[in-house]
Each structure stands twice: as C-alpha cells, then as structure tokens.
Amino acid sequence: MKTVSTRLLVLGSGPAGLTAAIYAARAGMSPVVVQGIQPGGQLTTTTDVENYPGFRDVIQGPWLMEEMQAQAEHVGTRFEWDHISDVDFSRRPFVLTGDGGTTYTCDTLVIATGAQAKWLGLPSEEHMKGKGASACATCDGFFYRGKKVAVIGGGNTAVEEALYLTNHSHDVTLIHRRDSLRAEKILQDRLFAHPGIKVIWHSEVAEFVAGGTPEALVGLDLRDVRTGAISRLDVEGAFVAIGHHPATELFKGKLELDSDGYIAVETGSTRTSVEGVFACGDVMDKLYRQAVTAAGTGCMAALDAERFLAEQEFEALQAAE
Ligand code: FAD
Ligand code: NAP
Numbered sequence: 001m002k003t004v005s006t007r008l009l010v011l012g013s014g015p016a017g018l019t020a021a022i023y024a025a026r027a028g029m030s031p032v033v034v035q036g037i038q039p040g041g042q043l044t045t046t047t048d049v050e051n052y053p054g055f056r057d058v059i060q061g062p063w064l065m066e067e068m069q070a071q072a073e074h075v076g077t078r079f080e081w082d083h084i085s086d087v088d089f090s091r092r093p094f095v096l097t098g099d100g101g102t103t104y105t106c107d108t109l110v111i112a113t114g115a116q117a118k119w120l121g122l123p124s125e126e127h128m129k130g131k132g133a134s135a136c137a138t139c140d141g142f143f144y145r146g147k148k149v150a151v152i153g154g155g156n157t158a159v160e161e162a163l164y165l166t167n168h169s170h171d172v173t174l175i176h177r178r179d180s181l182r183a184e185k186i187l188q189d190r191l192f193a194h195p196g197i198k199v200i201w202h203s204e205v206a207e208f209v210a211g212g213t214p215e216a217l218v219g220l221d222l223r224d225v226r227t228g229a230i231s232r233l234d235v236e237g238a239f240v241a242i243g244h245h246p247a248t249e250l251f252k253g254k255l256e257l258d259s260d261g262y263i264a265v266e267t268g269s270t271r272t273s274v275e276g277v278f279a280c281g282d283v284m285d286k287l288y289r290q291a292v293t294a295a296g297t298g299c300m301a302a303l304d305a306e307r308f309l310a311e312q313e314f315e316a317l318q319a320a321e
Contacts, residue, residue, distance in 0.1 A: 014041020
C-alpha cells in the first residue's frame with residue numbers, strides 16, 4: 001500500500017485549503033493537499049462570483065478555484081486525489097487513511113473540509129438550483145435586485161438572509177414551518193420591524209415552480225402544514241436557509257466540536273483541541289461562510305502550523321544539545 005509522508009497535510013481543496021497550501025508552500029513546508037471528492041470545493045458548484053476581491057468583472061467559481069489550485073501547484077504544493085476516511089491523532093506524526101487504503105503521515109494537519117448547505121430535498125428544488133433556488137443570499141442576492149424573493153427557515157441564518165436581501169429587494173417573504181422563529185430575539189425584532197419583509201407561518205415549500213424561456217423560477221407552491229392547503233407565492237428567487245452540515249463526521253470523538261458539529265477553535269486562532277491540528281474555512285465558521293473568509297482563515301492556519309513546527313523543531317534541537 002502507498003504511504004505519503006509530509007510535514008504539513010491539508011485536508012480539502014476549497015478556498016481555505018488552497019490558501020493554506022499557498023502560504024505553507026511559500027514558507028518551504030512542501031505541503032500535500034488531499035482534495036476530497038469535490039476538488040475546488042463549493043465554489044465549483046456555482047457560476048457567477050462577484051464578491052471575491054481583485055476582479056472588477058464577474059468571474060466564474062470553477063475558474064477561480066482552478067486559478068487557486070494552479071497557484072498552489074506553482075509554489076510547490078503536491079495534490080492527492082483521495083478522500084480521507086480515518087484519522088489517528090493519538091500520536092505524532094498523525095496518521096490518516098484514504099478511501100483507497102493510502103496512508104498519510106504528517107507532523108501537522110490543516111483541516112479545511114468545509115460544510116454543505118442543507119436542502120429541502122425536492123426534485124423541483126434540485127432542478128431550479130442556479131435558476132432561482134439558492135442556499136446563499138450573500139452570494140446570490142445581488143442577482144435578484146428589484147425582484148420578489150423568499151427565504152425558507154426560521155433560524156439566525158434565515159433571518160439574517162431575509163434582512164440582507166432587503167438591500168436588493170423591497171419584497172422579501174420569510175417562510176417558516178412553525179408559528180415562532182428560533183432566531184435570536186434581536187434579529188427577530190429587526191425582521192418584524194422591517195417594512196420590506198413579511199412572514200408566512202405554518203408553511204413549507206411543496207414545489208419550486210419553473211416558467212419562461214430560458215427557464216427560471218416564477219414561484220413557490222406553499223403547503224399550509226395545518227390544513228394541507230396549497231397556495232402560490234410569486235417569487236423569482238428562493239433562498240433555502242435551513243442550516244448546514246459541517247464535514248466533521250470523521251473527527252467525532254477525536255477533536256472537540258461545538259454544539260452544531262463545527263470544529264471548535266481557540267478564539268482568534270485556528271488551533272483545535274489537538275496540538276498540531278488546525279482548522280479553517282466553513283468547517284469551523286458557521287457565521288460568515290464566504291470564499292474570502294475561508295481563504296483568510298486558511299492563511300491563518302498555515303501561519304499557525306508554521307509556528308507550531310518551528311517551535312517543535314526548536315525544542316527538538318535544544319533536547320539534542
Ligand atoms: P469548501 O469549499 O466546502 O471545500 C471543502 C473541501 O474539503 C472540498 O475540496 C472537499 O472535497 C474536501 N473534503 C471534504 N471532506 C473531505 C475528506 N474527508 N477528505 C478529503 N477532503 C475532504 N462564497 C463567496 O464568497 N462568494 C460567492 O459568490 C459564493 N457563492 C456560492 C455559491 C454556492 C452555490 C455555494 C454552495 C457556496 C457559495 N459561496 C460563495 C460560499 C463559498 O463557496 C464557501 O464559503 C467556501 O467554498 C468555503 O471554503 P472551504 O475551503 O472552507 O470549504
Ligand atoms: P438552525 O438554527 O438549525 O435553524 C434551521 C431552521 O430551519 C429552523 O428554523 C428549522 O425549523 C428550519 N428547518 C430545518 N429543516 C427544515 C425543513 N426541512 N423544512 C423547513 N424548515 C426547516 O440553523 P441556522 O439558522 O443555519 O443556524 C445554525 C447555527 O449557527 C445556530 O447555532 C445559529 O445560532 C448560528 N448562527 C448564528 C448567527 C449569528 O449569531 N448572527 C448567524 C447564523 C447562524 P424549526 O425551527 O421548526 O426547527
């Protein structure tokens with residue numbers, strides 16, 4: 001079986017992992033990136049990106065990620081197309097196992113495995129992704145300026161997304177399946193006070209309705225959960241905000257996770273509960289979830305890992321004298 005040994009291993013090839021790799025490679029740490037089953041991460045599933053700094057014109061998500069990977073390769077990163085299915089943090093070097101049986105050993109590890117938005121699971125929702133159905137208002141809200149939009153969910157994310165969308169739309173509807181929100185009171189107060197937002201209670205989405213040429217979202221069929229009655233809400237954008245799944249299954253019982261399953265890090269750093277393991281990007285951030293913030297924490301993780309290795313090497317030298 002193949003074994004890959006490196007000083008620094010990066011798990012994940014989204015903006016966080018690739019930025020960590022660029023910084024680590026430029027610091028001479030010869031990082032290896034294990035790409036996972038989604039090389040390039042979440043941005044490869046979208047088209048237009050308008051908020052990544054440095055580009056005046058609209059750029060494409062997959063293109064941006066190809067450029068990041070090319071930059072990481074150019075400065076000396078090695079890539080492994082594999083998915084990690086087991087980790088052993090009980091000793092150093094850490095040992096990780098890939099799906100195909102490859103063993104990876106590393107002195108320090110940067111985890112950048114990201115998070116995936118939860119979707120309602122309707123076939124019509126799947127069909128309308130990118131054509132009116134989105135899971136990120138901060139990313140896509142701008143494309144619906146002046147149009148009627150809806151947000152589905154009742155937590156902090158849904159309320160924040162509804163408030164954010166009022167920057168672009170004067171007609172925002174929040175759809176929630178119960179008669180009370182679980183969002184913080186201060187956010188609820190802002191939501192209820194906003195003249196551009198109305199709330200539809202006790203309702204769930206039965207269908208995303210397509211129309212026109214080219215095909216685009218024209219409405220949502222809503223089901224009243226008490227009566228089963230169906231009604232049509234005309235909207236051109238529908239933002240599903242019912243939570244995210246951080247990709248942390250692998251780390252349960254091995255790293256401290258917060259109550260929502262995200263990797264817990266020390267405030268102001270990327271240090272996890274295991275010395276020498278660092279986490280960056282959406283896997284440790286449930287608030288911002290942007291490419292640029294993921295890249296920012298990726299940079300932090302590489303710098304934290306570099307300092308950790310330097311300290312280890314200094315201590316080893318002293319012990320040898
Ligand atoms: P991700 O991009 O999620 O990457 C995670 C990586 O980890 C993947 O490469 C995956 O293969 C790998 N991985 C997972 N598990 C394993 C494992 N066990 N072993 C090895 N590898 C593993 N943000 C913006 O700033 N602007 C936008 O316009 C924008 N648009 C978006 C549109 C859509 C449709 C979506 C879904 C998101 C959008 N975002 C946008 C959000 C942005 O994509 C994320 O915030 C960002 O990608 C997070 O980066 P990350 O590196 O933390 O994780
Ligand atoms: P969340 O708190 O889990 O809320 C998810 C919401 O979606 C709930 O209202 C839930 O309804 C609803 N929902 C779930 N599945 C659904 C389905 N299949 N159909 C319809 N509705 C569904 O998720 P979140 O809002 O993303 O927040 C996640 C965590 O991040 C929380 O800890 C939150 O506090 C935190 N966060 C904090 C901030 C902030 O501090 N500013 C911002 C964003 C997120 P029910 O209420 O009926 O269960």
